Amino acid sequence: MERLLEVKDLQTSFFTYAGEVKAVDGVSFHVDQGEAIGIVGESGCGKSVTVQTVMRLIPTPPGKIVGGSITFLGKDIVNLSEKEMQAIRGKEMGMIFQDPMTSLNPVLTIGLQLTEVLKRHEGLSGQAANKRAVDLLELVGISNPESRLKQYPHQFSGGMRQRVMVAMALTCSPKLLIADEPTTALDVTIQAQILELMRDLKNKINTSIILITHDLGIVADLCSRVLVMYGGKIIEKGSVDDIYYNPQHPYTWGLLKSIPRLDASEKGKLVPIPGTPPDLLNPPKGCRFAPRCEHCMKLCTEQMPEYTAINDGHHVACWLQHPQAPKVAFEGRG
Amino acid sequence: MKLAQDLFEPAISQISAEHINRPSTTMLQDAWRRFKLNKLAMTGLITLVALIIFAFAGPAFIDYNFKTNDLMNTYLTPSWIHPFGTDALGRDTMARIMYGGRVSLAIGFVSVLINLSIGVFYGGISGYFGGRVDNIMMRIVDIIYSVPDLLYVILLMVVIGGKGGLLIIMIVLGIVNWMGMARIVRGQILALREQEYVLAARTLGASTARLMLKHLIPNALGPIIITAALAIPMAIFMEAFLSFIGIGIQPPFASWGSLAAEGRLNIPSYPYALFFPAAAIAITMLAFNFVADGLRDAFDPKMRK
Amino acid sequence: MAVKEDITLNKEEVILEVKDLVKHFPMGGGFFGQGKKVVHAVNGINFKIKKGETLGLVGESGCGKSTAGRTIIRLYEPTSGQIFFEGQEVTNSSGDDLLNLRRKMQMIFQDPYASLNPRMTVGDIVGEGLDIHNLASGQARTDRICELLDVIGLNPEHANRFPHEFSGGQRQRIGIARVLSVNPRLIICDEPISALDVSIQAQIVNMLEELQEKMGLTYLFIAHDLSMVKHISHRIAVMYLGRIVELAESFELYKNPKHPYTQALLSAIPIPDPRVEASKTRIVVQGTVPSPIDPPSGCYFRTRCPHAKAVCAEQVPELKELGSGHVAACHLL
Numbered sequence: 001m002e003r004l005l006e007v008k009d010l011q012t013s014f015f016t017y018a019g020e021v022k023a024v025d026g027v028s029f030h031v032d033q034g035e036a037i038g039i040v041g042e043s044g045c046g047k048s049v050t051v052q053t054v055m056r057l058i059p060t061p062p063g064k065i066v067g068g069s070i071t072f073l074g075k076d077i078v079n080l081s082e083k084e085m086q087a088i089r090g091k092e093m094g095m096i097f098q099d100p101m102t103s104l105n106p107v108l109t110i111g112l113q114l115t116e117v118l119k120r121h122e123g124l125s126g127q128a129a130n131k132r133a134v135d136l137l138e139l140v141g142i143s144n145p146e147s148r149l150k151q152y153p154h155q156f157s158g159g160m161r162q163r164v165m166v167a168m169a170l171t172c173s174p175k176l177l178i179a180d181e182p183t184t185a186l187d188v189t190i191q192a193q194i195l196e197l198m199r200d201l202k203n204k205i206n207t208s209i210i211l212i213t214h215d216l217g218i219v220a221d222l223c224s225r226v227l228v229m230y231g232g233k234i235i236e237k238g239s240v241d242d243i244y245y246n247p248q249h250p251y252t253w254g255l256l257k258s259i260p261r262l263d264a265s266e267k268g269k270l271v272p273i274p275g276t277p278p279d280l281l282n283p284p285k286g287c288r289f290a291p292r293c294e295h296c297m298k299l300c301t302e303q304m305p306e307y308t309a310i311n312d313g314h315h316v317a318c319w320l321q322h323p324q325a326p327k328v329a330f331e332g333r334g
Numbered sequence: 335m336k337l338a339q340d341l342f343e344p345a346i347s348q349i350s351a352e353h354i355n356r357p358s359t360t361m362l363q364d365a366w367r368r369f370k371l372n373k374l375a376m377t378g379l380i381t382l383v384a385l386i387i388f389a390f391a392g393p394a395f396i397d398y399n400f401k402t403n404d405l406m407n408t409y410l411t412p413s414w415i416h417p418f419g420t421d422a423l424g425r426d427t428m429a430r431i432m433y434g435g436r437v438s439l440a441i442g443f444v445s446v447l448i449n450l451s452i453g454v455f456y457g458g459i460s461g462y463f464g465g466r467v468d469n470i471m472m473r474i475v476d477i478i479y480s481v482p483d484l485l486y487v488i489l490l491m492v493v494i495g496g497k498g499g500l501l502i503i504m505i506v507l508g509i510v511n512w513m514g515m516a517r518i519v520r521g522q523i524l525a526l527r528e529q530e531y532v533l534a535a536r537t538l539g540a541s542t543a544r545l546m547l548k549h550l551i552p553n554a555l556g557p558i559i560i561t562a563a564l565a566i567p568m569a570i571f572m573e574a575f576l577s578f579i580g581i582g583i584q585p586p587f588a589s590w591g592s593l594a595a596e597g598r599l600n601i602p603s604y605p606y607a608l609f610f611p612a613a614a615i616a617i618t619m620l621a622f623n624f625v626a627d628g629l630r631d632a633f634d635p636k637m638r639k
Numbered sequence: 640m641a642v643k644e645d646i647t648l649n650k651e652e653v654i655l656e657v658k659d660l661v662k663h664f665p666m667g668g669g670f671f672g673q674g675k676k677v678v679h680a681v682n683g684i685n686f687k688i689k690k691g692e693t694l695g696l697v698g699e700s701g702c703g704k705s706t707a708g709r710t711i712i713r714l715y716e717p718t719s720g721q722i723f724f725e726g727q728e729v730t731n732s733s734g735d736d737l738l739n740l741r742r743k744m745q746m747i748f749q750d751p752y753a754s755l756n757p758r759m760t761v762g763d764i765v766g767e768g769l770d771i772h773n774l775a776s777g778q779a780r781t782d783r784i785c786e787l788l789d790v791i792g793l794n795p796e797h798a799n800r801f802p803h804e805f806s807g808g809q810r811q812r813i814g815i816a817r818v819l820s821v822n823p824r825l826i827i828c829d830e831p832i833s834a835l836d837v838s839i840q841a842q843i844v845n846m847l848e849e850l851q852e853k854m855g856l857t858y859l860f861i862a863h864d865l866s867m868v869k870h871i872s873h874r875i876a877v878m879y880l881g882r883i884v885e886l887a888e889s890f891e892l893y894k895n896p897k898h899p900y901t902q903a904l905l906s907a908i909p910i911p912d913p914r915v916e917a918s919k920t921r922i923v924v925q926g927t928v929p930s931p932i933d934p935p936s937g938c939y940f941r942t943r944c945p946h947a948k949a950v951c952a953e954q955v956p957e958l959k960e961l962g963s964g965h966v967a968a969c970h971l972l
Contacts, residue, residue, distance in 0.1 A: 042836045042837060042838065141925075157928075158700075160927065187699035187700050187863065187928075188863065188865070188904065188907045189903055189904060189907045189923075189924055190699075191907065191909075192907035192921070192924075193923055195909070196921070196923050214836065216837075217866075217909030217910055217911045217916075219911075220909060220910065220911050220912055220915075220916045221909040244911065244912060244913055254838060255837065255838065256911065258837060258838045258840070258841040259866070260867050260869065261866065261910060261911065261912070262866040262869060262893065262905070262908050262910055263893070263910055263912075263915065264869075264870070267870065268870075269845075270841035270844060270845055270870065271841065272838050272839065272842040272845060274842075276806050276808075290345075295344070296344065296345045297341065297342050297343060297344055297345055298340070298342070298343050298345045299337065299341035299342060300345065301345055302341070319342075322337070324337060324339060324342055325342050326342065360758075360801060361757060361758060361801070529753050530749070530750055530753040530754035531753065531754050531755055531756040531757075533709075533714055533746075533748065533754075534746070534748055534754055534755075534814070534817065535756075535767065537712055537714060537741065537745060537746045538741060538745070538767055538768045538771050539737075539738045539742070539768075539771045539772065540767070540771055541771075544771070548756075549756055552756075552758040553756070553757065
């Protein structure tokens with residue numbers, strides 16, 4: 001079966017006055033039809049840049065795709081012209097951004113913003129486009145859609161705006177929905193509503209979802225596979241079961257140990273990851289996580305670790321996986 | 335792939351987690367660094383410095399002064415001896431431009447200093463207290479603003495000015511132009527007032543004076559400096575205009591404006607008398623504008639890093 | 640709104656008591672007061688905090704928790720109600736009394752990028768409390784600043800640097816040092832970790848806990864991340880639209896939430912464990928928070944509550960005592 005999206009060894013850099021910032025340095029993953037994958041990592045790890053590259057939204061000076069390939073529905077995305085990309089964006093690929101306040105044009109009504117997409121991509125006339133827009137608003141759970149169409153973004157609350165964003169992203173029933181921290185700015189009860197919505201959509205219209213977040217909870221809720229990124233690279237990837245119950249990379253351990261669990265029955269200890277994320281202008285030689293890793297070996301500071309397959313689909317880039325390395329086990333949550 | 339076993343020994347991380355790599359820079363040093371990169375701004379700055387040296391140190395290097403008449407040599411075309419020519423009374427134009435420059439530049443800087451003091455104080459109080467106080471204070475500014483400033487200046491000069499001494503002109507220009515600065519400062523303070531570091535200082539128990547002097551005004555410096563930088567050429571121009579219409583600097587003293595006024599009389603036959611002072615004014619204003627633009631870019635927080 | 644006496648809290652141990660605290664903000668428009676709109680940010684809250692404990696205050700945006708914190712610390716003046724610190728009423732303190740209060744009650748702010756004056760050196764920022772209250776000068780001041788920097792894990796050389804040279808986590812720690820300089824007894828933490836990366840949050844929370852143990856501090860921990868609040872707090876108060884709807888010990892609140900809003904809130908929080916998530920019964924509450932300008936009559940939550948009855952629209956529910964300090968305001972109980 002053909003994969004919906006295949007990214008191979010993608011490298012995106014930003015050329016600034018201080019030098020080349022290797023924001024994405026050799027990232028490979030795939031997305032199949034109808035599945036939801038999560039990309040987790042902290043700020044600066046390259047997760048946003050990765051999906052923005054897939055959507056070809058990186059500003060081309062100073063950014064540049066310096067290597068790798070992106071294949072979407074069998075087509076090579078990297079070399080498409082901007083015009084050809086515009087035909088794909090909105091139609092086959094939809095994107096939801098983090099801040100619903102700034103993603104909507106404040107001087108246009110919601111109706112206009114929704115129907116613009118419909119008229120452009122699907123060639124619908126005014127009335128037909130309006131009807132579709134009403135259907136979409138209903139789909140995302142906005143009550144009184146007909147009257148809401150005539151309103152402006154500032155008349156919607158944060159959660160409603162994000163729903164409108166989801167509606168806009170879904171107007172042309174895209175095969176792939178990319179959601180970049182869609183709920184970070186929202187309250188937790190609204191977040192639950194949006195996640196429920198995304199789950200419904202995945203089940204009903206078989207949309208694939210790439211969910212970018214730093215929240216390991218919502219990944220556990222919505223996704224079937226996870227990519228953990230650090231310093232511009234994927235350091236571990238696998239199914240949710242692999243990552244949560246059999247994590248292999250010390251960074252993943254660090255993440256899991258540093259977050260409190262609501263259902264913890266006794267007060268545990270949070271173990272933070274010491275230090276700060278690497279400077280991508282001058283990344284350390286060898287493993288990017290080495291300076292902060294308590295299991296760092298001499299080899300780690302000299303050579304970039306290779307990927308080891310734990311099982312089909314579960315890969316980790318860490319020298320601890322090497323047969324000659326000492327055996328270290330994950331002690332579990334504090 | 336077999337590797338040397340000692341590579342698997344634990345390594346002690348060399349990097350201290352709290353180490354900061356780059357040398358410390360203050361906001362001002364950072365802004366200066368960015369300013370230096372702006373070629374146009376640097377050109378402006380160098381031009382200004384050159385002009386200041388020309389005006390203040392120049393007379394020491396030439397033989398002529400601005401007063402000595404030499405009726406045998408009126409309206410000479412520019413030559414090696416008189417690089418800018420001579421005027422109607424045979425006085426060396428270059429010397430007069432130098433002295434005129436001192437006057438014009440001094441008026442520019444000092445009046446803006448006065449303008450700054452009043453404006454920052456007024457705008458600071460208005461912005462800090464907000465509410466009704468701010469409302470009333472800004473309405474007063476609005477009323478004053480609605481009258482054309484040239485009218486004020488002329489009125490004040492006629493009423494107070496008398497003989498048009500240097501100090502009077504400086505004060506008048508300062509008094510007439512503080513409103514713009516007050517508005518800018520008030521806007522800045524209103525915005526900064528709600529910043530968390532100001533709230534933190536209030537929570538610690540800081541007095542109003544401390545908040546203004548240590549927290550609010552230092553952080554409003556960017557726009558203040560830029561506004562001041564733009565106000566200087568405006569003051570110079572305004573003075574030039576006053577002198578041009580005769581109520582500013584009186585002969586035998588000179589400013590660029592009064593020199594331009596004198597030069598106006600004989601444009602077809604002797605354009606140099608108008609050309610040099612006008613050029614001096616134009617170059618100064620252009621240079622200040624480049625510098626102000628450069629400052630604006632240098633202080634823009636979005637351009638950081 | 641009357642409140643039953645909380646028998647588990649001994650009077651001498653109560654460091655902060657808040658009674659019927661109300662904070663309303665008038666909205667602009669017109670010179671004359673009639674018919675002016677008002678934002679009902681805090682609508683009568685009551686609680687006590689024991690010395691040495693951490694009371695968590697949670698709720699979603701617009702619930703008034705930050706406003707409550709800022710009103711208690713007198714950044715805003717209370718519209719009505721009373722605040723008692725160590726038994727003394729401080730609601731209207733001013734002048735020297737207020738200055739003294741400021742030494743004992745302090746606040747840590749949310750945004751590490753905005754809570755430090757970019758024009759001041761770290762040393763001056765940390766030393767500001769010492770300067771304002773004349774606690775130390777000259778060499779003693781320098782020594783104390785170095786001591787404080789050491790407590791938060793920075794080096795003395797850092798005192799000459801500026802905030803923009805530090806990371807978010809370090810800046811937040813500097814904010815903590817600033818507050819410690821006056822030796823406060825109660826610290827109100829207003830969303831101190833929301834703007835930080837996940838792994839850094841743990842650093843700050845651990846530091847706050849250590850400091851609490853070492854120095855006997857009391858915290859009012861205001862945040863929206865219930866998982867973190869449950870981790871650090873002994874008791875938690877849940878706020879909705881300016882009112883406290885439930886208050887209980889942390890583990891008790893999680894095990895036995897009584898108020899429908901608390902139940903919905905807890906259900907909405909995703910747990911980083913796929914199997915737990917898959918088997919969770921979700922309570923997805925619909926709609927959004929009503930506007931604080933025009934709140935509903937009676938119980939504010941009734942517009943979204945799946946169990947709303949007629950009485951909910953007529954009467955404001957009072958906080959009922961449910962045993963061992965667990966209180967909730969709901970007509971169904």
